[in-house]
Amino acid sequence: MSLDARLEGAAARPVIMPETVVVDQGRVFVSGSFIAACESLGVSVQPAPPANGPAKGHVERAFRTIGDRFSQYVAGYTGSDVTRRGTRVEDEACWTLAQVQELLDEWIVATGSTVRTRRCAIPWRRSSPCRRTRCGGALVGVTGYVPVSLSADDYIELMPVKRVAVNDYGIRFDYRTYDHKVLNPHRGYRSAAPDGRWEVHHNPYDPNQIWVRLPSGW
Incomplete structure (x- = not known):
């Protein structure tokens, strides 16, 4: 994407402050540091039941879509396990995590992944991330937003x-x-x-x- 198109897309991404985060039992999500960080930001942490994928099915579906439509096309992709490795992937370009995050952000804005959720806590339920991004961009255009930097504390x-x-x-x-x-x-x-x-x-x-x-x- 051109620089202007990327900036326009970045401005269209809705900026939100979550009230609740649903997490699985991964150690990083139930660690004291994560819980303390959420508490300091006023975010409620809701652990999902152990070994219960349907409890967070929309998240699992989003991961699957990212894997099918984004990750497999990234240079250096090795698959979810070694049996799915491509050929000579070590000779391909590799990306830093920051670069992959930037590519993913651009992909979401440019392609509008068609992940659909059955339950959503926002007014435009049953809509794709692309539609939600457009709605978010429209709302930002009407109400504006104030970026607030984190303080030292x-x-x-x-x-x-x-x-x-x-x-x-x-x-x-x-x-x-x-x-x-x-x-x-x-x-x-x-x-x-x-x-x-x-x-x-x-x-x-x-x-x-x-x-x-x-x-x-x-």
């Missing part, structure tokens, strides 16, 4: 969480020790949480610092 809230004790030497986890003078009033004391531990947020890719939720804030 928002980024901290979305980081992985650990619950730890504050000892006389500071805080220790993952074979690292962190200490600061702000911990002095809390060394050896329990937090107000039921488990008595303190809430720590950390960036797994930057071990230089952590954030502790104290009564006075981060």
